[in-house]
Amino acid sequence: MNSDESSEIKLALTQLNPDEERREQVSQQIQAAQTPELIRSVESSEVIINIDPDELPYEDINYHELINGLKQRYKLRLDTTGLQKILNNTPHSSTIQNLSDDEKAKLSYSVTEKITFREGKFPGLGHDQYTPIYELTFHSQNLAAKVHGRTNIAELLIKEAFELAWDAAGMPRKWENEEVQREVATKSYGTHTKVDLGGNVLRLISPAPRHFLQDNLSANLRLGARMMARSALDGFEPPSDVAGTLSLDELVVRFAILDLKTGRMEAPKVKLTVMARNEMGGGVVDVVSELPFEDHVKLVEGLAIAINQDVP
Known part of the structure; x- marks a missing residue:
């Protein structure tokens, strides 16, 4: 690539709107990060971003516009099963079948403090035509997304959904806004992969026991x-x-972590589960962690090395 072509590409990128620029960045990240062969599939990734409630305009949202925007862009559908279960347990059980979707969304937030959307498709990034979206949730104090892909796609979905909500409130606001970023409290991650560690996972238990x-x-x-x-x-x-014979069915490792700066304590875990009978006694296992995808990959690679070391 000559210097003129490079300059043209850089100029084109600077002219992209924020959504396109973010997507281009994530697409490049995915293409640059090779998934190791030991990872058979990425089952799911999720992100939860806790943010000051004042940065989520639920009282001003035009829910009809928001629901249509999410449907048109991601083919997401409003899910009200949780709301209906709660209503079924009330003294005067009622149905929501006759309500419009925007009325259901308002009621869902009023009763459950969250609005959930399911079964969508995020436009293709990297080599994929699209990434299935399992769930997108607007909560009173956070935004959460779970996708059949990497955590950076789930986080990208949250950013775009945040902006759609503000657009539906008639007050467009960008995620990168400094005021918004100051109100972001925490980000939590989770990744679930099916992997082949290359050796009997029973070796994760020390030799003596x-x-x-x-x-x-x-x-x-x-x-x-x-x-x-x-x-x-x-x-x-x-x-x-x-x-x-012995085989490992499930192993859960719980951590107790203290942030020495803030005093905050958390108890994340790593879970390994053999999901099928024909996988017993081998190295094929589902690994679930509370890590971003890139760090989860390092965890899995480390476990594979540990299992395949010569042990008594």
Whole structure:
């Protein structure tokens, strides 16, 4: 690429509106970050951004305009199942079927303090034609998105939805506005992938307890037999002759984290789950973390290295 072509591209990017410029940046990030082969699929990613309630114009929103805007841009549909469940449990149970969508949205926010949209499509970024949107939620104190893709797409969706809400309130406002950014309190992330760690995930358990369980499964303490249902055939005693193997079904690691600057404490977790019977005893596992996608990848790569090290 010569200097003239490069200058033309830079000029074109500066002329993009904020939505297009953000999308271009995220698209470039996705194309630049190669997904390692051990990640079979990205099941979902989610982002929650806590923001001062004054920065969310719920009282001024034209809900008809907001709902139509989300439908036209992302094909999202308003979901009121949570609202209907609450109404079903009230003394004078009522239905919302005869209400318009904008009336349902207003009522949902009044009753549940949130408005939820589901089953949409985010326009294609990177090599994908589109990214499925599982959920977009406007809450009284936060905005949240869950997509079948990376966390940077979920965060991009939140930014665009924030601006659509202000547009629907008749007061256009950009996410990058300094006043808006000052009111953003926290951002939380989550990523769920299916991975192949390349070795038996049972190795995540240290050798001593693993060997103890293996040695006492069918012999010695005969733990396997003693955990089985007892029948009249054995006089309601543990079966006399059993064999078995060990496999990891689910492992949850809980952290207790203290921010030494603010004193804030959180308890995030990492969860590994074998989702199918034919995956038992191998390295294929679903990994769920409270990490942005890029950091989640580093976690998975580290676990794969640890599992495949020579261990007793």
